[in-house]
Amino acid sequence: xxxxxxxxxxxxxxxxxxxxxxxxxxxxxxxxxxxxxxxxxxxxxxxxxxxxxxxxxxxxxxxxxxxxxxxxxxxxxxxxxxxxxxxxxxxxxxxxxxxxxxxxxxxxxxxxxxxxxxxxxxxxxxxxxxxxxxxxxxxxxxxxxxxxxxxxxxxxxxxxxxxxxxxxxxxxxxxxxxxxxxxxxxxxxxxxxxxxxxxxxxxxxxxxxxxxxxxxxxxxxxxxxxxxxxxxxxxxxxxxxxxxxxxxxxxxxxxxxxxxxxxxxxxxxxxxxxxxxxxxxxxxxxxxxxxxxxxxxxxxxxxxxxxxxxxxxxxxxxxxxxxxxxxxxxxxxxxxxxxxxxxxxxxxxxxxxxxxxxxxxxxxxxxxxxxxxxxxxxxxxxxxxxxxxxxxxxxxxxxxxxxxxxxxxxxxxxxxxxxxxxxxxxxxxxxxxxxxxxxxxxxxxxxxxxxxxxxxxxxxxxxxxxxxxxxxxxxxxxxxxxxxxxxxxxxxxxxxxxxxxxxxxxxxxxxxxxxxxxxxxxxxxxxxxxxxxxxxxxxxxxxxxxxxxxxxxxxxxxxxxxxxxxxxxxxxxxxxxxxxxxxxxxxxxxxxxxxxxxxxxxxxxxxxxxxxxxxxxxxx
Ligand SMILES: Nc1ncnc2c1ncn2[C@@H]1O[C@H](COP(=O)(O)OP(=O)(O)O)[C@@H](O)[C@H]1O
Ligand SMILES: C[C@@](O)(CCOP(=O)(O)O)CC(=O)O
Numbered sequence: 001x002x003x004x005x006x007x008x009x010x011x012x013x014x015x016x017x018x019x020x021x022x023x024x025x026x027x028x029x030x031x032x033x034x035x036x037x038x039x040x041x042x043x044x045x046x047x048x049x050x051x052x053x054x055x056x057x058x059x060x061x062x063x064x065x066x067x068x069x070x071x072x073x074x075x076x077x078x079x080x081x082x083x084x085x086x087x088x089x090x091x092x093x094x095x096x097x098x099x100x101x102x103x104x105x106x107x108x109x110x111x112x113x114x115x116x117x118x119x120x121x122x123x124x125x126x127x128x129x130x131x132x133x134x135x136x137x138x139x140x141x142x143x144x145x146x147x148x149x150x151x152x153x154x155x156x157x158x159x160x161x162x163x164x165x166x167x168x169x170x171x172x173x174x175x176x177x178x179x180x181x182x183x184x185x186x187x188x189x190x191x192x193x194x195x196x197x198x199x200x201x202x203x204x205x206x207x208x209x210x211x212x213x214x215x216x217x218x219x220x221x222x223x224x225x226x227x228x229x230x231x232x233x234x235x236x237x238x239x240x241x242x243x244x245x246x247x248x249x250x251x252x253x254x255x256x257x258x259x260x261x262x263x264x265x266x267x268x269x270x271x272x273x274x275x276x277x278x279x280x281x282x283x284x285x286x287x288x289x290x291x292x293x294x295x296x297x298x299x300x301x302x303x304x305x306x307x308x309x310x311x312x313x314x315x316x317x318x319x320x321x322x323x324x325x326x327x328x329x330x331x332x333x334x335x336x337x338x339x340x341x342x343x344x345x346x347x348x349x350x351x352x353x354x355x356x357x358x359x360x361x362x363x364x365x366x367x368x369x370x371x372x373x374x375x376x377x378x379x380x381x382x383x384x385x386x387x388x389x390x391x392x393x394x395x396x397x398x399x400x401x402x403x404x405x406x407x408x409x410x411x412x413x414x415x416x417x418x419x420x421x422x423x424x425x426x427x428x429x430x431x432x433x434x435x436x437x438x439x440x441x442x443x444x445x446x447x448x449x450x451x452x453x454x455x456x457x458x459x460x461x462x463x464x465x466x467x468x469x470x471x472x473x474x475x476x477x478x479x480x481x482x483x484x485x486x487x488x489x490x491x492x493x494x495x496x497x498x499x500x501x502x503x504x505x506x507x508x509x510x511x512x513x514x515x516x517x518x519x520x521x522x523x524x525x526x527x528x529x530x531x532x533x534x535x536x537x538x539x540x541x542x543x544x545x546x547x548x549x550x551x552x553x554x555x556x557x558x559x560x561x562x563x564x565x566x567x568x569x570x571x572x573x574x575x576x577x578x579x580x581x582x583x584x585x586x587x588x589x590x591x592x593x594x595x596x597x598x599x600x601x602x603x604x605x606x607x608x609x610x611x612x613x614x615x616x617x618x619x620x
Contacts, residue, residue: 019323028213032152034156036157069124073093127165151321156205166181206368222276227362230346272286291320300320392414394415395597403451403468419437463550505569515576
């Protein structure tokens with residue numbers, strides 16, 4: 001199995017045509033830049049571990065049980081294999097056996113039951129199908145999407161799940177077949193959650209952009225430029241069934257009026273499709289017209305009407321999306337719409353209803369992606385030159401090295417050698433002979449946890465820096481993620497680094513790597529303005545534990561202080577780069593990353609020999 005896979009897939013909104021689509025008119029669904037991420041990691045032992053981060057739900061399934069389950073239906077029933085073209089029909093007998101296994105052996109209770117049991121069954125089904133030989137793995141799910149609010153969290157999950165498991169099982173290639181395969185298996189997963197879905201949501205989450213849909217017709221993908229919107233959740237639950245029923249009632253009572261609305265909707269969607277085809281843009285006036293139509297169909301809600309009216313006062317157009325009766329609306333933000341204008345709109349809305357929630361995101365974003373560690377590679381390249389820099393000695397998967405307790409036992413191991421002569425200041429250079437100005441770095445990357453140990457051949461046991469990094473959701477509130485003992489805690493010094501804050505050395509400043517100025521065109525993230533961490537949602541903290549051991553009489557404190565300061569600069573710089581280079585690495589597959597690593601190894605060797613000095617130095 002592939003060691004580590006990370007797949008993201010976006011949510012969706014209905015741009016035009018909800019409700020009328022039920023009567024055979026066309027509708028347009030569009031991707032929304034809020035993502036579900038599925039991480040699949042190889043795991044030693046004999047269990048499959050699944051964790052749905054949002055509800056703090058995790059579950060362990062013994063492989064033996066899963067093998068037994070699979071063998072119980074493989075002979076008697078039609079069980080889909082991944083390669084079967086028609087692998088989208090779930091044999092009812094297979095479904096029943098999975099139901100029994102999940103419900104009886106692993107059943108959830110209460111609220112979790114209705115919300116997550118179906119998801120869990122989908123996972124079991126896709127896992128059994130993806131792997132011929134069942135293998136232990138851990139699969140974690142995180143989402144930026146509100147669940148059950150009409151923004152397609154279930155389809156986004158389904159696509160990330162299918163992509164993660166298929167890629168981990170080595171089933172995906174890097175061409176269009178991937179999308180088709182992933183979409184078909186996401187559809188299977190959607191069937192577990194929704195019974196009889198149309199398939200539009202998972203298709204949007206797979207392909208991204210916009211999709212035109214009409215009952216009984218093939219889906220038509222449409223290109224769409226990223227268009228920024230402000231999504232506003234009314235935080236009002238609604239029942240799609242009840243709202244669809246309201247429109248059915250209108251049809252029964254007043255068929256002519258109903259038909260008139262259907263015709264209006266058809267004309268509107270056709271105009272919007274033309275607009276997308278020609279300019280890739282969403283027209284605010286069509287959004288406004290569609291909202292009026294939905295109000296006439298009596299599927300809006302006072303909170304939705306209030307959002308639309310308040311936006312209009314700021315000369316912005318908005319509509320509900322999905323079933324209506326609560327749920328979400330989106331406001332179209334023109335390209336020149338300033339952040340201040342958006343913030344003012346939010347304040348005006350909050351002043352009228354303080355329960356509202358907001359997401360300022362692009363629409364029409366790309367579909368599923370497999371993302372990885374581009375920044376590390378690029379950073380090494382920039383720091384290498386003129387005899388200095390990085391030499392990569394080993395880069396291979398590792399297993400059976402339990403990092404921090406028994407968690408994260410598998411990942412990628414690298415061993416590198418850093419040649420530092422010119423990077424060190426005069427003081428340090430006088431301390432060390434030339435041969436000692438080489439550091440060796442061993443790193444175990446089991447994201448979200450990574451450990452790096454730096455040693456020096458000359459100083460042997462008298463020199464060691466260890467850096468442990470743990471990436472966790474939140475704003476740094478956690479007190480002891482590295483599980484330090486009370487003694488260690490007493491010695492620990494905590495330094496908060498804000499990647500959009502002050503730099504320790506002004507010479508480290510690079511305009512292109514300034515998060516306060518940067519906006520990502522692919523993800524819509526940034527710029528990070530003061531107080532960003534309090535507003536950003538979701539937000540992640542990387543907790544770094546730096547331990548440093550330098551035994552050299554008379555210099556110990558001085559060198560240790562210097563190392564700590566240097567590390568703070570390096571972390572700040574690297575994490576600023578991770579954000580500001582996102583448009584370069586977002587969407588790379590793990591295979592593309594590994595290919596880049598091989599290429600960079602050769603390039604680094606050449607650069608070290610040939611080119612001039614680069615990167616940061618302690619003499620700056
Ligand atoms: N992150 C997630 N992890 C696991 N299951 C999820 C996740 N997000 C959504 N789901 C599944 O999708 C269901 C919500 O689907 P649905 O009610 O159609 O709302 P939405 O419009 O958000 O897709 C959940 O009850 C759950 O079964
Ligand atoms: C109202 C409707 O057009 C869309 C419902 O969307 P949602 O349940 O809000 O995701 C119903 C449908 O198309 O099945």
